[in-house]
Amino acid sequence: MTRRSTHRAPAARLLTVLALVAALLTGTAPWATAADPPTVTLSRSQAGAGGSITVKGAGWGSKALLMLLVCGQSSPARGVIGGTNSCANGAGRAVTTDPRGTFSRRLPVVEPPRPCPCVVHVATVQGGPKAQADAVLKVAGHPVRTLPAESGAGQLSMVTDTRLDGSSGLLTWFGAPPARNFVFTVGNVGPSPVRNPVFQVGTSHGVFAPQYEEQQWRGTIAPGRKARITLPVELTGGAHGDYLVSLKYGGKVLAEQPWGVGRPWGVTLFWILLCVVVPAAAFRIGMAVVDRLRPRDQRLSGRRRSARRLPVRTKRLPGTRPVPARRPDPEAPQDGVASTTTTLPWFAPDTGPGGPAAGQLSAPPDNSRTTKGNT
Structure with missing residues (x-):
């Protein structure tokens, strides 16, 4: 037993060392700590409107797209209370982190739409894990007001x-605003009930920051209870592409949901038909006006000329042969009136009107000349 345990000890130690090395390489060691939260630092904590500061960050995702904004009525502890409505969105800047998750960007200092306390708000827009961080900034000359007190709710x-x-209907296919219902389940983890909570629902497209709108839900959520909440979401007319619906409460993003909106092909079809129908109608109207303004004699001559071009075809009954035209008799009276003799179908050839006399037994041959009466 002693020899066997002695021979197995080096192998066990080798396996233990290999396991520890693999754990270190994969970051799953038992003593490994969680990744540090992202941080934001400013080159100056106070600046006047019209100046600029340098914003640096670390701990963000690799190759992540971030948005930098100057926001009022905010604090690092409570976040941006009024959402992006409290930020100077027009002066915001975007930055992409390096492979190590760090960045450095110049940011112009402007007065936000809400009074201070102010912060530089940094949030992930695309790529990497969703995260956000704030750094305190004093905007010189901007009014300062106390933040609203937190309720004990x-x-x-x-x-x-x-x-x-x-779902989208027929009107949406022709450019009507797409609309959906954002449904989610929320729970109350506080000691007091929440009555008529006010949520912020925003939609964003591409790299643009979401535009939030406040929506109040009527109801009460008791401590430790859950509630199913439905809030309407609507985009602008003709919107299409990939959108992101965000839900905020108390200055924190609680949920995000992607939304793919199809292109309104009905609008494209309408413009194609308009480009085809309008020129055709204008051409018809122009031709009618030209024909109306032309003199009457030219119109009549044109109609007769078109009627003469039409080919005249004679229909022949089946089983009959065409009858050759007879040559005019030079001895026949030339009175200008052509007389033709036809045999009606219900008379015999010898008894038809204009045929031979009753005493004549047979009709003269076709190539014989007609004889005149007694002279």
Whole structure:
């Protein structure tokens, strides 16, 4: 037993060392700590409107697209209270992190639409994990007001089962605003009930920041209870592409849901038909006006000329042969009136009107000349 355990000890130690090395390489060691939250630092904590500062960050995702904004009525502890409506969106800047998750960007200092306390708000737009961080900034000359007091109400979190209900109709295919219902389940983890909570629902397209709108839900959520909430979401007319619906409460993003909107092909079809029908109608109207303004004699001559061009075809009954035209008799009276003799179908050849006399037994041959009466 001693010899066997002695021989197995080096192999066990080797396996243990290999396991520890693999754990270190994969970041799954038992003593490995979670990744540090992203940080934001400013070159100056105070600046006047019209100046600029340098914003640096670390701990962000690799090759992530970030948005930098100057926001009012905000603090690092409570976040941006009024959402992006409290930020100077027009002076915002975008930056892409390097492979190590760090960045450095110059940001112009402008006065936000809300009074200070102000912060530089950095949030992930695309790529990497969703994260956000704030750094305190004093904007010289901008008014300062105290932040609204926090209510002792409960805290809403634990949003689950998020989805967009609804479908696009025929009017949306022709450019009507697409609309959906944002459905989610939220729970109250605080000690007090939440009555008529006010949520912020925003939609974003591409790299643009979401535009939030406040929507109030009527109801009460008791402590430790959950509630199924439905909020309407609507885009502008003719919108199409990939959108992102965000839900915020208390300055924090609780949920996000992607939304793919199809192109309104009905509008394209309408313009194609308009480009075809309008020129055709204008051409018809122009031809009618030209024909109306032309003199009457020219119109009549044109109609007769078109009628003469039409080929005249004679229909022949089946089983009959065409009869050759007879030559005019030089001894026949030339009175200008052509007389033809026809045999009606219900008379015999010898008894028809204009045939031979009753005493004549047979009709003269076709090539004989007609004889005149007694002279």
